[in-house]
Each structure stands twice: as C-alpha cells, then as structure tokens.
Amino acid sequence: MTALSPDRPGKTRLPLTLESLKRQRSKDGFGQVFQGLLLFSVAIAFAMVATVLITVLIDSSEVLRGQFWDFLTNKSSSDPAKAGVAQGIRGSLIIAGIVTLVAFPVGIGAAIYLEEYAADTPLTRLIEVTVRNLAGVPSIVYGLLGLAVFVQGLGGITGGSSVISAGLTLAILVLPIIIITASESIRAIPSSLREGAYGLGATQWEVIRTQVLPAAMPGILTGAVLSIARALGEAAPLLVIGAAAFYSTGFQGQLDQMQGAFTALPMNVATFAKLPADVWAGHAAAASVVVLVLVFSINLVAIIARARLTKKLGR
Amino acid sequence: MNPTTLTQTQSQSISAGRLLACLLALALVISACGSGVGDTTTDAAALNSSGEGAFLISGSSTVFPIVQLQAERYENIAPGVAIAVEGPGSGDGAKKFCAGDVPIANASRQFKDEEVEICEANGITFVELNRGIDGISVVTSANNDAIECVSFNDLYALLSDESIGFTNWADANSLTDTWGGQEFPDASLDIFGPGEESGTFDSFNEIVIESVAKGKTGLDVDSRDFAEIIRPDYTSSPDDNVIIEGIASSQFSLGWVGFAFAQEAAEAGKAKMLQVAEQDGGDCVSPTAETIASAEFPIARFLYTYVNIDAAANTPGVADFVDYMLSPEGLSAVSEAGYVALPEVDSAAVLEAWANRLPGRN
The missing domain is CATH 3.40.190.10 (Periplasmic binding protein-like II)
Structure with missing residues (x-):
C-alpha cells in the first residue's frame, strides 16, 4: 500500500490510512457497480452448482437410502429394485487406469520434449498451437476418432466396442490437457534453477531429472489427475464407441471381459434416464452421485498430492 | 553439485513417482473388486449350463x-x-x-x-x-378434457404433412371440414413424438397417415393428393421420457408413444391415452392389453x-x-x-x- 505514494510524485496526499482508502473507494461508483456485477456472477455460478447438487441428492435419496449397497454392487437389471452400477464403476475405474497408463507418460513426455528439448522453430510453435486447439475439440469428435481407429481399425486387439477402446479414446481426449498443464508447470520453473545445475556440471538429462521435474511435479500431477476426472465424466465418446445398455459376462476370462461389452458410470446415468421416469428417476440421480463422489475424490487426491509435494519443496 | 542436495531432490522425484504408482495400483485393485462383484449374481441356479x-x-x-x-x-x-x-x-x-x-x-x-x-x-x-405386439398410444395431457376420441382421419388432419404450421387444434378443422370430420376446439396444439430414426415413427406413419392417404379410411383420394408422411414441425425426441414430459407440460398437447410407456405415464397421472377409431364415426377403442391383442385397437404393430x-x-x-x-x-x-x-x-x-x-x- 505504501507503494502508492511514490507513484504520484509532486502531489501532497493525506497519509494513507484504511479510512482514507475506504473513502476513496466509496467515491468510485463505477467500481462499485462492477464489484456488484462480479458478485452477482459468483452468486449465479454458486446457485447453479448448489441446485445441481441439491436436486441430484434429493432425487437419489430414496435409492441411496433404500438399496445403497445393492446399488453399488449389483449390475444393470430390468428390475428397479435390483439394478445397480457395479459394471459402470468397474468400467470407469478401468478407463481411469488406462488413461493413467497411456496419457500420463505420453502427455508428460511430450510436454518435457516441447519445453526442454525442442528448438523454438515455426514447426514447434505450430505443434504447440495445434495441441492447444485440440484441447477445445468437442468430445464427440474424439468418439468418432475412437470408433474409426480403436473399434474398427484395431478391433482385433481392442476387441471392438470394449473398455480398452474406450480407455484409449479417452486417453487421447485428455492428452492435450495434460500436455498443456505440464508445459505450463515446466515453463514456470525459474531458469536460474537450470542454470545453477548446468553451472555445477550437470548434463541436460540430470538437470531435468533432478531439478526441473521435481519442481514442476506438483503442477504436472494436478493437471494430470484433474484430466482423469474429466475422462470419467465423459459420456458422448462412449455412446459412439458403443457402451452396452445391458450385458452379462458369462465365464469369460479377464482378458475376454476387457475386450468384451462394457459400460461406464456416465452411460449408467444415460441409460437410467431413458427408462420410465416414475419408477426409475432415482436411479439416474443415484448413479450421478456415484460419479460425483468418484470425481470429487480424485480431485481431492490431486489437492493432497499437490499440497504434500509443495510442502516438501519448501515453497 | 552438492551431494546432499542431490539425494534430497532424488527423494522428491521418487515420492512423486510412488504417489503415481499408488494411484494406479488403487485404480486397478478397485476395478478388479468391481469385476468380482459383478459376477456374483450368476451363480443362482445353474440348471443346465x-x-x-x-x-x-x-x-x-x-x-x-x-x-x-x-x-x-x-x-x-x-x-x-x-x-x-x-x-x-x-x-x-x-x-x-x-x-x-x-x-x-x-x-x-x-x-x-x-x-x-x-x-x-x-x-x-x-x-x-x-x-x-405393441400398441401405439395417442396421448395428451391428463388435464385435457376437451378431446376423448380421435379417428385416423382426425390424426391425419392434425399430424400429416398437410398440417404443417397448424399451431391450434381448430386449424385442423380446415381439413376435417372437407370430409365432414370432427370439429376441434380452439386450443393451442403442442405436438411431441419420436423422431424419424424411431420404429415407432415408422409404424405410426404407416398405420395411420399412409392408410388415410391410400383411401383406406373412406376419404376420396382420387380427387386430390394426400400427404404420406408425418409433418416435420413438431418436437421430436428419441427419449420417451422427454416426450411424456412435453405431453404433461401443455394442457392441449398431442403425441404418440409405445403403449407400455404411455400406460406408465397414464398411471402416474402425466398423460391421458386417447381412444382411437379407425373410421370416422367408428367405435372408439381404448388401448389395453386385451384390445391390442384382439386387434380391436387399430394402431398396433408386431x-x-x-x-x-x-x-x-x-x-x-x-x-x-x-x-x-x-x-x-x-x-x-x-x-x-x-x-x-x-x-x-x-x-x-x-x-x-x-x-x-x-x-x-x-
């Protein structure tokens, strides 16, 4: 606050006290209107989120209280009393696993290359811009890509409309997000850190491994984990890839099951929502609650991971 | 580089890696649990595998x-x-x-x-x-007491391609008047139904609109051309719930859905199933399992x-x-x-x- 006075030399001003500042602010009518508008925006955003949460919780209360455990452990059924989301939970978790296995290494690797190795050429810049644009491509388009490449093209390996195809498609969907957040985190590392390490004789690989990556890790991890949450919530690509509305697994082995029919939590929500609303309304809401809890816990992991890593780095 | 700093930073990168591995392991373990759980219902009664x-x-x-x-x-x-x-x-x-x-x-x-x-x-x-067999029910809102029964010709006047732009039931009188059909009240007409991708659309079109256009319901089809397709200007949805919500939202709504769905909606007080007569002045029949099975109810399909x-x-x-x-x-x-x-x-x-x-x- 004291920095204000030297900004305007030559003017004699009252000593800056809290009171004088407040008085100044009260004269600023436009600022107040603007502040009011901003507050209004916050209120609307909050009201929307609150409405969604409250409606979903109210709608789901009957199902979640009456058959909580059955709902989590049963598979889909035509009987509202027996229907559950176990298959959806399984599908969503496998998808999260595949996204972690595929998109994390590839995305973080690409970001390191772009930030640390790639020369600043027009080609590099073109790639960076393309990656940024890809992050804005609608998810249904990735669904079509997945249908063409993983379901039809690589059907022999993925088994066609399978959880593998879904996982790979969603991995590609979140790849640009991971690359962008990881790049930002790496770019935010002060170059003095690198220069210091180079000065001590470290090779480029040593600098990246021992200095850049550890310092950038909180940001990279946050972005990556949040991208899993994004992948878990997507329904549109799964519709195109062909998640099944109902399936049984038979005596199939784990690999056959991976290559066979699948579903995921957002698909459960969509399927339940299409059934006659009077008997089934609570199920779609209850499945939504399960998705929300899953996504919130993943976000929580991201926050804790970030806090722990940041604390260790002493920043 | 100072050896102590090196070990410190190494331990940081290792713990980050470990965290990642834990996350992954957690996801896989839970997913394996999920699959086991999903199978439990299968062992009920293995009669003859x-x-x-x-x-x-x-x-x-x-x-x-x-x-x-x-x-x-x-x-x-x-x-x-x-x-x-x-x-x-x-x-x-x-x-x-x-x-x-x-x-x-x-x-x-x-x-x-x-x-x-x-x-x-x-x-x-x-x-x-x-x-x-599935009956296709013609539905309106539960509060609509102005209409009880419609004939195929009435439905043609309200829903065919010739009725494009009709937003009031009374608009259809311009058509029914030409063959002396039902006189509709002055009330806004809001139409909800399945879209073209739906078999219910195809069946309704074939059973009602086409048979009127082909003269099966007594209209003089030689004197002028009749449309053979449902009008495009209505609210369509592949989701029956959306159709029923639309029907319930407007007092003088009109739409068509499968019998099973319409029956549930009627029981829930969201919709009313109209009686249907194949011919003008013919018997008005309510859709029930019996009338559909006996083909008394005229809009049914295999x-x-x-x-x-x-x-x-x-x-x-x-x-x-x-x-x-x-x-x-x-x-x-x-x-x-x-x-x-x-x-x-x-x-x-x-x-x-x-x-x-x-x-x-x-």
Whole structure:
C-alpha cells in the first residue's frame, strides 16, 4: 500500500490510512457497480452448482437410502429394485487406469520434449498451437476418432466396442490437457534453477531429472489427475464407441471381459434416464452421485498430492 | 553439485513417482473388486449350463426391455454365456445386422426392402421371428378434457404433412371440414413424438397417415393428393421420457408413444391415452392389453427379432439363446416388459419358422 505514494510524485496526499482508502473507494461508483456485477456472477455460478447438487441428492435419496449397497454392487437389471452400477464403476475405474497408463507418460513426455528439448522453430510453435486447439475439440469428435481407429481399425486387439477402446479414446481426449498443464508447470520453473545445475556440471538429462521435474511435479500431477476426472465424466465418446445398455459376462476370462461389452458410470446415468421416469428417476440421480463422489475424490487426491509435494519443496 | 542436495531432490522425484504408482495400483485393485462383484449374481441356479459364448444383440429400443429381461434370466440357465444387449433403434440395428456385426437384431417394424438388399449383398440369410405386439398410444395431457376420441382421419388432419404450421387444434378443422370430420376446439396444439430414426415413427406413419392417404379410411383420394408422411414441425425426441414430459407440460398437447410407456405415464397421472377409431364415426377403442391383442385397437404393430442363420450355427450360444427366447419362460418376458404376447397359433408358427430356419421376411 505504501507503494502508492511514490507513484504520484509532486502531489501532497493525506497519509494513507484504511479510512482514507475506504473513502476513496466509496467515491468510485463505477467500481462499485462492477464489484456488484462480479458478485452477482459468483452468486449465479454458486446457485447453479448448489441446485445441481441439491436436486441430484434429493432425487437419489430414496435409492441411496433404500438399496445403497445393492446399488453399488449389483449390475444393470430390468428390475428397479435390483439394478445397480457395479459394471459402470468397474468400467470407469478401468478407463481411469488406462488413461493413467497411456496419457500420463505420453502427455508428460511430450510436454518435457516441447519445453526442454525442442528448438523454438515455426514447426514447434505450430505443434504447440495445434495441441492447444485440440484441447477445445468437442468430445464427440474424439468418439468418432475412437470408433474409426480403436473399434474398427484395431478391433482385433481392442476387441471392438470394449473398455480398452474406450480407455484409449479417452486417453487421447485428455492428452492435450495434460500436455498443456505440464508445459505450463515446466515453463514456470525459474531458469536460474537450470542454470545453477548446468553451472555445477550437470548434463541436460540430470538437470531435468533432478531439478526441473521435481519442481514442476506438483503442477504436472494436478493437471494430470484433474484430466482423469474429466475422462470419467465423459459420456458422448462412449455412446459412439458403443457402451452396452445391458450385458452379462458369462465365464469369460479377464482378458475376454476387457475386450468384451462394457459400460461406464456416465452411460449408467444415460441409460437410467431413458427408462420410465416414475419408477426409475432415482436411479439416474443415484448413479450421478456415484460419479460425483468418484470425481470429487480424485480431485481431492490431486489437492493432497499437490499440497504434500509443495510442502516438501519448501515453497 | 552438492551431494546432499542431490539425494534430497532424488527423494522428491521418487515420492512423486510412488504417489503415481499408488494411484494406479488403487485404480486397478478397485476395478478388479468391481469385476468380482459383478459376477456374483450368476451363480443362482445353474440348471443346465449350455456351455459358453459371447455375442451382442442390437436393434430397436422398443424391443430392448424384452430381450434385456430374457438375457438377465438366461444367466441363471446358462451362466457361461455372455450376452450384451443394446437398443440404438431398429434402423441402426438392421445396419449392424446386415453388415454381419451382430448375430441378432430386434426391430419394432419389419426390415425394409433396402435393408434386406444390403443383407443379401453381404450374403447374410436370416430368420424373421415375431416377438409380440405393441400398441401405439395417442396421448395428451391428463388435464385435457376437451378431446376423448380421435379417428385416423382426425390424426391425419392434425399430424400429416398437410398440417404443417397448424399451431391450434381448430386449424385442423380446415381439413376435417372437407370430409365432414370432427370439429376441434380452439386450443393451442403442442405436438411431441419420436423422431424419424424411431420404429415407432415408422409404424405410426404407416398405420395411420399412409392408410388415410391410400383411401383406406373412406376419404376420396382420387380427387386430390394426400400427404404420406408425418409433418416435420413438431418436437421430436428419441427419449420417451422427454416426450411424456412435453405431453404433461401443455394442457392441449398431442403425441404418440409405445403403449407400455404411455400406460406408465397414464398411471402416474402425466398423460391421458386417447381412444382411437379407425373410421370416422367408428367405435372408439381404448388401448389395453386385451384390445391390442384382439386387434380391436387399430394402431398396433408386431415386434420382430432377426437371427443370422450362419451365426446361429457358428457362434456358440446364439441358437440356444433363441431357443430360450421362444420357450414359455422366455415368452413370459414379453408381457412383463409391458407388451402383448402373440396368440398361441402365431407363437407356434414362429417356433416352426425358427426350427426350420425359414429364411427371409414372412
């Protein structure tokens, strides 16, 4: 606050006290209107989120209280009393696993290359811009890509409309997000850190491994984990890839099951929502609650991971 | 580089890696638990395990509930067979079926000529199985007491391509007046129904609009041209819930959905099923399971399942599952899903067609 006075030399001003500042602010009518508008925006955003949460919780209360455990452990059924989301939970978790296995290494690797190795050429810049644009491509388009490449093209390996195809498609969907957040985190590392390490004789690989990556890790991890949450919530690509509305697994082995029919939590929500609303309304809401809890816990992991890593780095 | 700093930073990067590994392990462990849980319902009563197999059934969303119920119960009889059922629509199912992607496809109408041609071009021969009967209910909101009964001609006047732009029931009087039909009240007309991708759209169009346009309901079709298609300007949705919500939202709404869905909506007080008369001045009939089965209620259609003959012979489990669907226990799913079972004579004919693998449409 004291920095204000030297900004305007030559003017004699009252000593800056809290009171004088407040008085100044009260004269600023436009600022107040603007502040009011901003507050209004916050209120609307909050009201929307609150409405969604409250409606979903109210709608789901009957199902979640009456058959909580059955709902989590049963598979889909035509009987509202027996229907559950176990298959959806399984599908969503496998998808999260595949996204972690595929998109994390590839995305973080690409970001390191772009930030640390790639020369600043027009080609590099073109790639960076393309990656940024890809992050804005609608998810249904990735669904079509997945249908063409993983379901039809690589059907022999993925088994066609399978959880593998879904996982790979969603991995590609979140790849640009991971690359962008990881790049930002790496770019935010002060170059003095690198220069210091180079000065001590470290090779480029040593600098990246021992200095850049550890310092950038909180940001990279946050972005990556949040991208899993994004992948878990997507329904549109799964519709195109062909998640099944109902399936049984038979005596199939784990690999056959991976290559066979699948579903995921957002698909459960969509399927339940299409059934006659009077008997089934609570199920779609209850499945939504399960998705929300899953996504919130993943976000929580991201926050804790970030806090722990940041604390260790002493920043 | 100072050795102590090096170890410190190393430990940081290791712990980050460890965290990542933990996350991954957690995801895999939980997913494995999930799969175990999903299997528990299969061990109920292994009556006679018919071996193993895995296949997908696609097609009509109308027939989906029947087949889902059958596939669910079939697990108790043949727990080794993995069956997936989806219901994207009759047309989508036919496309997959004729491309050889699925061994069984359901349809809420017969396969069209062009679909049969694609099947033939791809060398796919099939058996057509009649599964049951579904009535199409004409619905309005539960608070609409101005309308009780509509004839096919009335529906034509309200819903055909000639009625484009009619936003008031009374607008349709300009058409009904030409043949001396029902006089509609002055009330805003809000229309909700399934879209063109739906078999329910096709069936309604064929049974009501086309038969009026072809003169089957006594109109003088030689004197002028009649439209053979439903008007495009209405609120369409593939989701029956959306249609019912629309119907309930406006007092003088009009729409059409499958009988099973309309009945649930009527019981919930969201919609009223109108009586329908095939001819002007004919008997007004309410849709019920009985009137649909006896064909008294005029807007009814057969539901179909198509089975790929080669796939039935070569894909393990397919033929056995079809046998089950046509067994007495399997057939009970038809009425439980809200549809009307075939009369016994017809059921016997279907069994015979299946047993002889009678190719082609009937």
